[in-house]
Structure formats: C-alpha cells, structure tokens
Amino acid sequence: MSNPFPVSGNVTQMKGSSTLIAAQAAAEMRASGIDVIDLSVGEPDFDTPEFIKQYAWEGLEKGLTKYTATAGLMEFRRSIADFYGRQFGSAVDVSEIAASCGGKQALFNAACTLLDPGDDVLIPKPYWVTFPEIATFCRANSVFIDTEATDLVLTPDQVAGAMTDRTKLLILNSPNNPSGRVIPPDQMREIVEICSKRGVFVLTDECYLCFAYPPAEPFSLASLPKMSRGLICVAGSFSKTFAMTGWRIGYTIANPEWTKAMVKLQSHSATHPTSFVQYACSKALQDPEQMMNSVKEMTAEYERRRNWLIPELNAIKGFRCSMPEGAFYAFVDVRELLGDAFKTSGDVSDHLLREAHIVVTDGEGFGAEGYLRFSYATSMDNLKRAVEGMKGLFGERSRATAPRH
Numbered sequence: 001m002s003n004p005f006p007v008s009g010n011v012t013q014m015k016g017s018s019t020l021i022a023a024q025a026a027a028e029m030r031a032s033g034i035d036v037i038d039l040s041v042g043e044p045d046f047d048t049p050e051f052i053k054q055y056a057w058e059g060l061e062k063g064l065t066k067y068t069a070t071a072g073l074m075e076f077r078r079s080i081a082d083f084y085g086r087q088f089g090s091a092v093d094v095s096e097i098a099a100s101c102g103g104k105q106a107l108f109n110a111a112c113t114l115l116d117p118g119d120d121v122l123i124p125k126p127y128w129v130t131f132p133e134i135a136t137f138c139r140a141n142s143v144f145i146d147t148e149a150t151d152l153v154l155t156p157d158q159v160a161g162a163m164t165d166r167t168k169l170l171i172l173n174s175p176n177n178p179s180g181r182v183i184p185p186d187q188m189r190e191i192v193e194i195c196s197k198r199g200v201f202v203l204t205d206e207c208y209l210c211f212a213y214p215p216a217e218p219f220s221l222a223s224l225p226k227m228s229r230g231l232i233c234v235a236g237s238f239s240k241t242f243a244m245t246g247w248r249i250g251y252t253i254a255n256p257e258w259t260k261a262m263v264k265l266q267s268h269s270a271t272h273p274t275s276f277v278q279y280a281c282s283k284a285l286q287d288p289e290q291m292m293n294s295v296k297e298m299t300a301e302y303e304r305r306r307n308w309l310i311p312e313l314n315a316i317k318g319f320r321c322s323m324p325e326g327a328f329y330a331f332v333d334v335r336e337l338l339g340d341a342f343k344t345s346g347d348v349s350d351h352l353l354r355e356a357h358i359v360v361t362d363g364e365g366f367g368a369e370g371y372l373r374f375s376y377a378t379s380m381d382n383l384k385r386a387v388e389g390m391k392g393l394f395g396e397r398s399r400a401t402a403p404r405h
C-alpha cells in the first residue's frame with residue numbers, strides 16, 4: 001500500500017469551503033431527479049452583459065492571446081483608475097493597481113505579501129469563509145470580532161477593543177457576505193482612522209461594492225485621499241458587479257510598494273488574468289453608460305427581491321432577519337427554533353433540505369452558528385416557492401409578533 005500523500009502543514013491546517021458543501025448537496029439531489037430550490041448560490045443569476053462578451057471577441061480577434069504584464073495590461077489598469085475617479089471621486093494612480101484572477105486572488109496576494117507567522121488578523125464576525133483560511137495559510141492568527149451587539153454591523157469601538165500589539169491587519173467586507181449588512185461611510189472612515197493611528201493595515205473586500213440599496217450607497221475606501229490610504233488595500237472584483245464569476249478577473253488598489261510585492265508574488269503563481277478578458281473589461285469600463293446601466297438593472301432586480309423576501313422571512317415562525325442594505329443575501333437568525341427538535345442551525349438547514357428540498361447555507365461556516373444564509377440571486381418564482389415551503393414547515397407568526405425590520 002502506498003503512503004498517504006504528505007499534504008503540507010500550510011494546507012492541512014486550512015478548512016475546505018463550507019459554502020460548497022450546500023452546493024454539493026443540491027447537485028446530488030438534482031442528479032437523483034429531485035426538484036431542488038437552491039438558495040445557496042453565491043453568484044448572480046444573470047448572464048454577463050452581451051456588450052462585454054463582444055469586447056472579449058474583439059480582444060481575441062485583435063490577437064490578445066499572449067502574456068500581458070504581470071500587473072495587467074496598462075489599458076486595463078488605466079480603465080480601473082478612471083472608473084474609480086468617475087464613480088467614487090478617487091484619485092488612483094496606475095502604479096497602485098494590479099490585475100488579479102478574481103477578488104479571491106486579490107485577497108490572497110494582499111494577505112500573503114503582508115502577513116508573517118504569529119501576526120494577528122482582525123476578522124469581524126460573521127465573515128466570508130475564506131478570510132480565516134487565508135490567515136491560516138500565512139500561519140497568522142485570526143482574531144474574531146463579535147458584532148452581535150450591533151446587529152452584525154462592525155463599529156469603530158469594536159475594532160479599537162480588539163487590537164493588541166500583535167495586530168497587523170483588519171479585514172473588512174461591506175456590503176457583507178453573509179449578512180448583507182453595510183457599514184455606514186462615516187463608521188468606515190473612523191475604523192480606518194483607528195487602524196492608521198495604530199499602524200494596522202486594512203484589507204477591504206469590495207466585491208459587492210455596487211450592490212448597496214438606497215438609502216445605502218456604494219462607498220469604496222479607494223475614495224479616501226491618498227495620504228489616508230497608505231495602509232489600505234482594496235480587493236475588487238468583476239465577478240458579482242458585472243455578472244462575470246467565470247471570467248476570473250479582479251484587481252487590487254494599494255500603495256505602489258505593496259502593489260510591487262503582490263506583482264512579484266503573482267509573477268510566480270497565476271502570472272496574470274486572461275489577456276482578452278482584461279481587454280474586454282477595460283473596453284467595458286471605457287463605456288461607463290452601458291456598464292452602469294447594466295449594473296443598475298441588476299441591482300434594481302436584487303432590491304425588488306430583497307424588499308419582498310425579508311418581510312416574508314420574518315413572517316415565518318422562529319425566523320428573524322434584519323433588513324440587509326446590500327449584496328444579495330438574507331442572514332436569518334433561527335435560534336428561536338433550537339431546542340429538542342433542532343440542536344443547531346445545521347439541523348435546521350438539513351430539515352429544510354430533506355423535507356422541502358430547499359438548500360440554504362448554515363451560518364456555522366461564517367462564524368455564526370444559529371443563522372442561515374439565504375441567497376436571493378435566484379428567480380422570484382424560486383423565492384416564492386421556498387417561502388411557501390418554509391411556512392408549511394414552521395408555520396406563520398401572527399402579524400403582532402413578527403420582528404420589525
């Protein structure tokens with residue numbers, strides 16, 4: 001018998017992605033012919049806008065099939081700088097920008113060029129599953145910040161209270177996956193100020209940046225003046241904003257030295273994102289009207305679904321959900337249901353799967369046992385069927401006892 005594969009310590013310590021477990025359960029049920037309602041999806045249910053696809057063809061026809069600079073095509077980086085200037089009033093220089101293969105690689109590049117073993121990384125709960133795993137890979141310590149007391153919205157006091165002499169980095173994600181909550185801009189500025197005073201770096205995952213519903217507005221830390229951005233790295237992505245998850249394209253915005261280190265790291269891994277994809281994205285960004293119109297259309301639809309879904313979820317016995325200001329997730333507190341029948345939120349999600357064929361993601365993997373994540377990146381028809389199924393399983397609250405949202 002051969003020896004087991006000696007997986008490295010760095011990877012052994014990492015956990016697999018819990019969000020994929022729900023997706024796999026859904027796929028297995030579907031394969032056995034069951035009509036599954038999948039509310040676990042973490043990607044837009046829209047196709048990539050047609051004009052972006054056309055630009056990709058154009059790139060291929062122009063012969064953009066070779067290596068580009070590791071930091072990305074100059075045209076791509078200029079388009080990002082112009083986009084941030086136009087949309088957020090930011091003065092970003094191309095020397096601060098590097099293209100990456102999606103937001104995930106942007107986050108990895110940023111963390112791996114900053115963290116040393118033993119550093120502390122502040123991660124607010126609930127968190128996107130990848131954040132602690134990146135810290136683990138770097139042999140850094142995840143220090144979680146509880147936001148339960150402030151309804152899952154991180155506050156400056158919580159950040160100040162969690163800092164120690166070993167704190168090197170704070171990871172922010174607003175609009176947030178899984179909660180959909182948005183940190184108000186003034187609160188974000190204050191958090192950055194606290195970090196800056198203590199010499200703590202900030203990695204801000206702005207993957208859902210454009211998905212903020214009025215009165216909330218997209219707010220990028222790239223819009224801060226350059227002198228306040230020295231310790232900040234923005235991880236951006238085309239995946240959700242432009243319905244391009246499979247294209248694998250994102251970017252970082254950080255000071256030129258940090259950017260150089262990330263480019264060095266990337267030169268020995270992915271090298272750069274696909275050349276004609278970079279071309280398509282830069283052309284699309286140079287067409288702001290079409291670009292923002294397609295974003296507006298998608299966000300209007302997500303907002304319509306959110307406005308319908310949250311009151312409906314709160315009308316189900318045992319469910320409580322604050323109104324998420326962004327992203328496309330509802331994060332439901334189901335702790336009222338726990339007791340004899342269900343010990344954990346995982347038991348509740350199993351029950352939903354078995355009895356109503358509804359797939360949702362357990363909050364445990366996001367550091368929030370007792371919660372379930374519902375994605376509304378799916379049709380209204382699916383949402384309506386799911387709500388009906390859940391009302392059938394758990395019953396309806398009387399209007400007088402439904403939580404306010």
Ligand code: PLP
Pocket residue numbers: 042101102103104105128173176177205207236237238239240245249250
């Ligand atoms: N950050 C968050 C919070 C996400 O939810 C995701 C994807 O689900 C990503 C980053 C990664 O996105 P990308 O497809 O750009 O790698």
